[in-house]
Amino acid sequence: MNPTALFKLSYGVYVVSSMDGDRPTGCTANSAMQITSSPATIAISINHNNFTNQCIEKTGKFAVSVLSEKSNPQIIGTFGFQSGREVNKFDSVAYEWKEDMPVVKDACAYMVCKVINKMETDTHTIFLGEVLDADHLEKEEPMTYAYYHKVIKGKSPKNAPTYIPDEILEKEGKKSGEEKTVKYVCGICGYVYDGETPFEELPDDFKCPICKQPKSVFVKKES
Amino acid sequence: MNPTALFKLSYGVYVVSSMDGDRPTGCTANSAMQITSSPATIAISINHNNFTNQCIEKTGKFAVSVLSEKSNPQIIGTFGFQSGREVNKFDSVAYEWKEDMPVVKDACAYMVCKVINKMETDTHTIFLGEVLDADHLEKEEPMTYAYYHKVIKGKSPKNAPTYIPDEILEKEGKKSGEEKTVKYVCGICGYVYDGETPFEELPDDFKCPICKQPKSVFVKKES
Numbered sequence A, B: 001m002n003p004t005a006l007f008k009l010s011y012g013v014y015v016v017s018s019m020d021g022d023r024p025t026g027c028t029a030n031s032a033m034q035i036t037s038s039p040a041t042i043a044i045s046i047n048h049n050n051f052t053n054q055c056i057e058k059t060g061k062f063a064v065s066v067l068s069e070k071s072n073p074q075i076i077g078t079f080g081f082q083s084g085r086e087v088n089k090f091d092s093v094a095y096e097w098k099e100d101m102p103v104v105k106d107a108c109a110y111m112v113c114k115v116i117n118k119m120e121t122d123t124h125t126i127f128l129g130e131v132l133d134a135d136h137l138e139k140e141e142p143m144t145y146a147y148y149h150k151v152i153k154g155k156s157p158k159n160a161p162t163y164i165p166d167e168i169l170e171k172e173g174k175k176s177g178e179e180k181t182v183k184y185v186c187g188i189c190g191y192v193y194d195g196e197t198p199f200e201e202l203p204d205d206f207k208c209p210i211c212k213q214p215k216s217v218f219v220k221k222e223s
Helices: A003-008 A051-059 A074-080 A145-150 A166-171 B003-008 B051-059 B074-080 B145-150 B166-171
Strands: A014-020 A023-029 A032-037 A040-047 A061-066 A095-098 A101-104 A109-120 A124-136 A182-186 A218-222 B014-020 B023-029 B032-037 B040-047 B061-066 B095-098 B101-104 B109-120 B124-136 B182-186 B218-222
Touching: A003 B040, A003 B109, A003 B124, A014 A040, A014 A051, A014 A101, A023 A040, A023 A051, A023 A061, A023 A074, A023 A101, A032 B032, A032 B040, A032 B124, A040 A051, A040 A061, A040 A109, A040 B003, A040 B032, A040 B040, A051 A061, A051 A124, A061 A101, A061 A124, A101 A109, A109 B003, A109 B109, A124 B003, A124 B032, A124 B124, B014 B040, B014 B051, B014 B101, B023 B040, B023 B051, B023 B061, B023 B074, B023 B101, B040 B051, B040 B061, B040 B109, B051 B061, B051 B124, B061 B101, B061 B124, B101 B109
Parallel strands: none
Antiparallel strands: A014 A023, A014 A061, A032 A040, A040 A124, A061 A109, A095 A101, A109 A124, A182 A218, B014 B023, B014 B061, B032 B040, B040 B124, B061 B109, B095 B101, B109 B124, B182 B218
16 A cells, blocks of 8 residues: 555645634644535544644534635644644734634635534544535635645645655655755745755744744755 | 635545446545545545445445546546446446456546445435555546636536536626636536537537537537
């Protein structure tokens, strides 16, 4: 079995949000799909370790904000590589209220759902939500997960269903086809620096465009 | 609520297959997503009316063939717009056996799964499958559902989770932005003819490239 074959499944990039009491919170997700058309229902998959999971459990509601190709990639880092237990993620991201749920403004569409069923696995909960409200926001193309990998050069956090450890990727030769070059990779979110300025010459206050961590967390990698 | 906002969720295009006794069968699907990484599991959503649903129920196994941008679009029609109750769909599509399940050859990857859980809705079953085997096939980009709509100009069959009746699309003005032109649309699968030869001048044996139905099923539409 070659686990990298599962990379061929196509996804979008979403912020799944809910409420922790009166505090909005959420996480980045790629696993969301429509299940029925009438009534409209959506299934999402959220890791047990994600704080958002227990917030959805408590409130019985969640929102899905569909990021577009023009959405600020920092949103992915803000919601994907830190925990809502410690950080008020929505403090730095513009949002609006829809059916008492927080929805990211810089997105191309949103859906707000009421949980009507769920299925447990060892690590993730699949929540089935009936859509209470949905509409378009920006007129941009939705960001696909492939676009996130190829254009933004991001990778999956450890809680993602699509996470595969680097050791396995290397064993499967997934990395051997790439150019043998030196890369600077963000140690937090995996963003690969590809600017024109050589990494060493970047100013000291350079921050990872995805997760906003400082230059010092970048790791030099030869591949 | 604007149901067309749900179009912004991203999907691939898949053939979900299983066995009816010793006869391979399957259907086109767009709803498949990875749920956990270790062990690797995949969730798919299949309409109760799809014959494939009861075959997966009986065998407890299914395969997902990931169609690529270069896969013959006839495969989508063969598996999407007719029923495995009446037709041996695999008679006209090359396949190979993986873990005793039929896998479409003209695809970029496959996964064979054993059903380990399921969740019912009014119209669809969400099957959770543990991946028994998976590998790459062709070195092509996976076909996204957006590509299918935009490039191949196909639409959703009525059993699809993403199906929205034309009346609602028109009401939502989804169609009003398009050019006011005459189109010839396959009455079976919704394929919109866009060849250089005017439709009227096509030979009598012209067939829909998606579902292989004759020229006579095409309907003239003004929009």
